Amino acid sequence: MSSEPAVLVRNLEKAYGRVWALKGVSFSIREGEIFGLIGPNGAGKSTTLKILATLLPPDRGKAEVMGHDVVKEPEKVRKLISYLPEEAGAYRSMTGLEYLRFMAGLYSQATGKDAGEMLELGIEIAGLGARLYDRVATYSKGMVRKLLLARALMVKPELAILDEPTSGLDVANAYEIRKRIREFSSEEGVSVLVSSHNMLEVEFLCDRVAIIHRGLIVEAGTPEELKERHNAENLEEVFMRVSGGVVSG
Numbered sequence: 001m002s003s004e005p006a007v008l009v010r011n012l013e014k015a016y017g018r019v020w021a022l023k024g025v026s027f028s029i030r031e032g033e034i035f036g037l038i039g040p041n042g043a044g045k046s047t048t049l050k051i052l053a054t055l056l057p058p059d060r061g062k063a064e065v066m067g068h069d070v071v072k073e074p075e076k077v078r079k080l081i082s083y084l085p086e087e088a089g090a091y092r093s094m095t096g097l098e099y100l101r102f103m104a105g106l107y108s109q110a111t112g113k114d115a116g117e118m119l120e121l122g123i124e125i126a127g128l129g130a131r132l133y134d135r136v137a138t139y140s141k142g143m144v145r146k147l148l149l150a151r152a153l154m155v156k157p158e159l160a161i162l163d164e165p166t167s168g169l170d171v172a173n174a175y176e177i178r179k180r181i182r183e184f185s186s187e188e189g190v191s192v193l194v195s196s197h198n199m200l201e202v203e204f205l206c207d208r209v210a211i212i213h214r215g216l217i218v219e220a221g222t223p224e225e226l227k228e229r230h231n232a233e234n235l236e237e238v239f240m241r242v243s244g245g246v247v248s249g
């Protein structure tokens with residue numbers, strides 16, 4: 001394992017008009033770790049993830065993926081990452097299998113990786129069994145999310161950027177998705193950046209977390225370190241202490 005971080009973010013700032021979404025965000029992610037960016041609605045999670053995914057330019061500061069600058073070398077970064085947006089959909093008229101096959105074909109053209117291998121892995125990660133032969137339009141929200149997660153992970157990116165992967169899912173579906181992310185990361189050694197406003201669920205998933213609040217990182221460390229540091233039972237309590245109980249974005 002090299003000493004270069006998978007992700008390096010330094011003093012990132014971003015404004016939408018007069019709203020400063022990021023006011024100097026810094027953190028780094030080690031290779032192979034699952035890193036959680038956690039915070040309430042409007043804290044700046046999606047903005048940070050979009051910048052790392054090269055979809056949004058920062059106003060100031062820098063962001064690198066495996067040593068490549070997201071602004072200066074977006075093409076290189078795009079080859080290293082996969083990105084699961086918060087509000088993503090899959091083509092509803094395709095079956096799940098057709099969708100995965102179609103996406104594997106596209107990735108294969110872009111990266112030269114074997115489409116058959118990707119598809120096989122995608123089918124395994126999606127875990128939808130015979131429902132893969134049904135049209136996406138007939139899927140529940142949890143099934144669509146599993147399909148999209150499979151699409152994001154089957155390419156075995158160096159870094160998977162997953163924006164609220166379990167948002168809006170019931171307990172069982174959220175549990176399964178977290179389990180799959182964990183298993184996949186440990187089997188493939190893939191680095192994962194996951195965002196969540198559910199601070200309890202990330203304790204199970206993440207090796208390290210950073211708490212973002214109103215565009216600033218207010219705490220970072222392993223869940224255990226943070227709980228110990230703040231004499232808290234869980235990360236929700238840690239958040240309430242570091243934010244002074246002020247939760248609005």
Ligand SMILES: Nc1ncnc2c1ncn2[C@@H]1O[C@H](COP(=O)(O)OP(=O)(O)OP(=O)(O)O)[C@@H](O)[C@H]1O
Nearest residue numbers: 016019021040041042043044045046047048197249
């Ligand atoms: N396209 C946009 N135009 C204007 N303001 C925006 C835009 N996108 C985000 N913002 C604002 O920037 C801030 C950060 O938003 P962001 O979506 O990054 O937060 P978040 O932590 O991902 O929130 P959520 O958990 O609700 O998805 C918020 O104040 C939000 O209203």
